[in-house]
Amino acid sequence: MTTILKVEHLEKVFGGLTAVADVSMQLKNDELVALIGPNGAGKTTLFNLLTGVIPPTAGMIYFREKEKLVSINNKKTYQIADLGFARTFQNIRLFKNMTVLDNVLVAMTNQYKEGFIKSVLRFPSFYRTEDEILKKARDLLAIFDLDKDMYKLASNLPYGVQRRLEIVRGLAMKPKILFLDEPAAGMNPEETADLTRLIRQIQQQFHITVLLIEHDMSLVMNLAQRIYVLDQGKLLAKGTPSEIQHDKSVIKAYLGEEG
Structure with missing residues (x-):
């Protein structure tokens, strides 16, 4: 290797x-x-x-x-x-007042390649990219059995599920x-x-x-x-x-x- x-x-x-x-x-x-x-x-x-x-x-x-x-x-x-590089911490560091889905979407911002002008002017390619990333986030949550919780606030999840979400959020950074x-x-x-x-x-x-x-x-x-x-x-x-x-x-x- x-x-x-x-x-x-x-x-x-x-x-x-x-x-x-x-x-x-x-x-x-x-x-x-x-x-x-x-x-x-x-x-x-x-x-x-x-x-x-x-x-x-x-x-x-x-x-x-x-x-x-x-x-x-x-x-x-x-x-x-x-x-x-992606990491988790000893103490869980989720965005507690955001949904499970939004926590993963935040981690995927590095995959937006439209640039400042296209993002501000909302060119069609911006919306296509946004739809693609939303689908990737939902698919990733489904793989790890978090799709049923995607609209719940992170703060409302059990401790073990919060830990799983933190790891999946790191994974979302590819x-x-x-x-x-x-x-x-x-x-x-x-x-x-x-x-x-x-x-x-x-x-x-x-x-x-x-x-x-x-x-x-x-x-x-x-x-x-x-x-x-x-x-x-x-x-x-x-x-x-x-x-x-x-x-x-x-x-x-x-x-x-x-x-």
Whole structure:
């Protein structure tokens, strides 16, 4: 598989605190990779670095554009999103007072190519594009069983359905990489099982790269093809789920020394 994202010696320092230290990693096309580690390990900070929310103190981030890896270190968040990055957050960030359909339509604005003049003057091509995008949004909601709720306010949905909508909204951006930050947080076992099926469906049907932060180890071990482990901002281990399960340094970081 081709490498789509490459990170070399990434570092982030806040004042005197090093949150991410000398992290190198790679993501390949159409694979699901998990990022795990104890609380405070630097996982969300790493996500924020990769998606342009914060700039790195040192190190390089490369993304594959037109058959070659190019640096995205100095790009703005919206520019990185335009390249094909989409993400969710630990705390659900839906537009709570908008409908389910409108939440998805907002994410699809990057697919309007009519330009300012045509949009203001409402040329026929503008309406054709609008109809096409509306159909795509409804079709996407139907795939993930959200079409029956499309006219409900996002705030009125159950927690697990809100989480599903947030992921589908990210998918509506037609990303090349989908970053999921603790999607199972606050879910009961039934909701977590539904989430596992949802992520697997996205992987199989849309063939995009997924990077997942998660504390639910059963979900991680069921889904991930490879796993990176962070501890105190440093890369502690990497490998397949089986390799990580038997890695002594990982066991020590999670469970402490054996008595």
